[in-house]
Amino acid sequence: xxxxxxxxxxxxxxxxxxxxxxxxDIKEKHGVVPGLVTILVGESPASISYVTLKIQTAHRVGFKxxxxxxxxxxxxxxxxxxxxxxxxxxxxxxxxxxxxLPKHIDEKKVLNxxxxxxxxxxxxxxxxxxLMIGGNEVKFPPxxxxxxxxxxxxxxxxxKGAEVVVVGRSNIVGKPIAxxxxxxxxGANATVTIVHTGTKDLAAHCKRADILIxxxxxxxxxxxxxxKPGACVIDVGVNRVGEKISEKxxxxxxxxxxxxxxxxxxxxxxxxxxxxGGVGPMTITMLMLNTLxxxxxxxxxx
Ligand code: NAP
Numbered sequence: 001x002x003x004x005x006x007x008x009x010x011x012x013x014x015x016x017x018x019x020x021x022x023x024x025d026i027k028e029k030h031g032v033v034p035g036l037v038t039i040l041v042g043e044s045p046a047s048i049s050y051v052t053l054k055i056q057t058a059h060r061v062g063f064k065x066x067x068x069x070x071x072x073x074x075x076x077x078x079x080x081x082x083x084x085x086x087x088x089x090x091x092x093x094x095x096x097x098x099x100x101l102p103k104h105i106d107e108k109k110v111l112n113x114x115x116x117x118x119x120x121x122x123x124x125x126x127x128x129x130x131l132m133i134g135g136n137e138v139k140f141p142p143x144x145x146x147x148x149x150x151x152x153x154x155x156x157x158x159x160k161g162a163e164v165v166v167v168g169r170s171n172i173v174g175k176p177i178a179x180x181x182x183x184x185x186x187g188a189n190a191t192v193t194i195v196h197t198g199t200k201d202l203a204a205h206c207k208r209a210d211i212l213i214x215x216x217x218x219x220x221x222x223x224x225x226x227x228k229p230g231a232c233v234i235d236v237g238v239n240r241v242g243e244k245i246s247e248k249x250x251x252x253x254x255x256x257x258x259x260x261x262x263x264x265x266x267x268x269x270x271x272x273x274x275x276x277g278g279v280g281p282m283t284i285t286m287l288m289l290n291t292l293x294x295x296x297x298x299x300x301x302x
């Protein structure tokens with residue numbers, strides 16, 4: 001039996017349509033739209049393409065969007081002053097600093113300077129703490145974990161009482177998704193295990209999982225025999241394993257692989273996310289949702 005594919009590309013379209021409708025409604029009733037600024041330092045092609053995609057998506061859903069591009073030589077003080085300017089700008093509800101920053105700038109200091117109520121990436125220590133407390137305290141769950149949870153919920157997978165195993169303990173994926181799945185609430189209430197390079201028997205833990213979330217960055221780490229029949233497998237890994245010529249553009253593109261042996265795993269799992277087209281498209285989508293939430297908090301609508 002082949003697993004049901006959970007397609008991030010399709011869920012993204014549904015959510016962006018929902019956001020567009022809500023933005024139009026708020027604009028009509030309250031005369032404001034969410035404002036998102038992305039601050040880009042330097043001209044790294046990868047960072048430019050990420051920021052462009054974020055700005056295009058913000059434009060598509062009807063946000064006010066600003067791309068603030070700064071020279072690679074900007075001083076740390078000048079960057080902090082810029083963040084302060086947007087912290088005090090009432091038309092801006094989300095501030096995003098594209099990482100990595102040049103070496104002469106302390107990334108932690110810059111991220112911590114963002115007003116936690118405009119930290120739509122959810123990386124400020126205040127928002128990390130709010131996520132840990134759970135419930136109504138949570139303002140901005142970090143975008144990739146929020147996307148993972150949304151996919152599980154929209155696929156109709158039962159989370160209450162489920163054995164969730166998370167492979168990886170990074171601050172941007174593993175720890176926050178594990179924390180979100182253990183909270184008492186809808187789309188969570190699970191029994192959660194986190195495994196990592198210090199874990200004695202990775203396979204044994206994975207075999208127990210009703211929901212297996214893999215964010216290790218190791219191609220094909222999870223073998224098909226580690227998957228419980230019928231399990232929901234969320235593959236967060238994005239690994240470049242080579243290059244090929246795109247049929248569409250004729251240009252060289254990366255060959256991407258997840259952390260799970262997809263072809264074999266899909267014959268055992270009940271649900272599985274593909275790579276690419278699975279978790280990847282959800283991250284920017286959840287950034288839009290967080291920015292909309294930020295305005296709703298301000299208007300007392302959330
Ligand atoms: P990371 O910071 O490198 O963390 C990887 C985690 O996996 C670490 O906790 C590491 O354990 C664990 N790990 C690595 N190899 C392992 C092994 N052989 N056995 C058990 N655990 C192992 O990576 P990340 O930022 O979380 O990203 C993980 C993957 O997700 C990457 O491929 C990344 O590109 C992808 N990603 C995708 C999205 C998206 O689609 N939107 C977003 C973020 C990340 P230790 O802590 O013990 O070292």
